[in-house]
Amino acid sequence: xxxxxxxxxxxxxxxxxxxxxxxxxxxxxxxxxxxxxxxxxxxxxxxxxxxxxxxxxxxxxxxxxxxxxxxxxxxxxxxxxxxxxxxxxxxxxx
Numbered sequence: 001x002x003x004x005x006x007x008x009x010x011x012x013x014x015x016x017x018x019x020x021x022x023x024x025x026x027x028x029x030x031x032x033x034x035x036x037x038x039x040x041x042x043x044x045x046x047x048x049x050x051x052x053x054x055x056x057x058x059x060x061x062x063x064x065x066x067x068x069x070x071x072x073x074x075x076x077x078x079x080x081x082x083x084x085x086x087x088x089x090x091x092x093x094x
Contacts, residue, residue, distance in 0.1 A: 010035040015063050019051055026072050028081040028088075036066035041074045054078070059091060 001009065003024055010016050010032070017036040018025075026039040042050045050073050057078070060066050068083030078091040 010037075015067065017063070017066050019047075021047065025070070027070065030070050031068055031081055031083045033068045033083055036060075036068070037070045039070070039072045041072050046075075050075075053093065057091075058094060 003022070006018070007030065010018055011034055014034050016034070017038060019038045019040060021040045021044065023039060023041070025037050026041075030037055038051075038054060040047050040050060054060055054071070054073050059078075060071070070081040072079040077093055080089040080091065082089060
């Protein structure tokens, strides 16, 4: 699938959280109420641990808390584009 096909697929999957290491998905314009995009800006060998860490973060530990966001997961913390927010939000790891 190319990037456009993935976004189209996500529109059909209400409540999906899509994890990717493709930095092309780190775009404010890809925010949508039906899904969450999580871009992993970590070493491939560490991706699984950061996926678990993200899903356990108090701000993202339920599907409802994740919807409408595009998130960059980094060792230093999280960068978030939230639906209807003008500014990017930065969060530290707990």
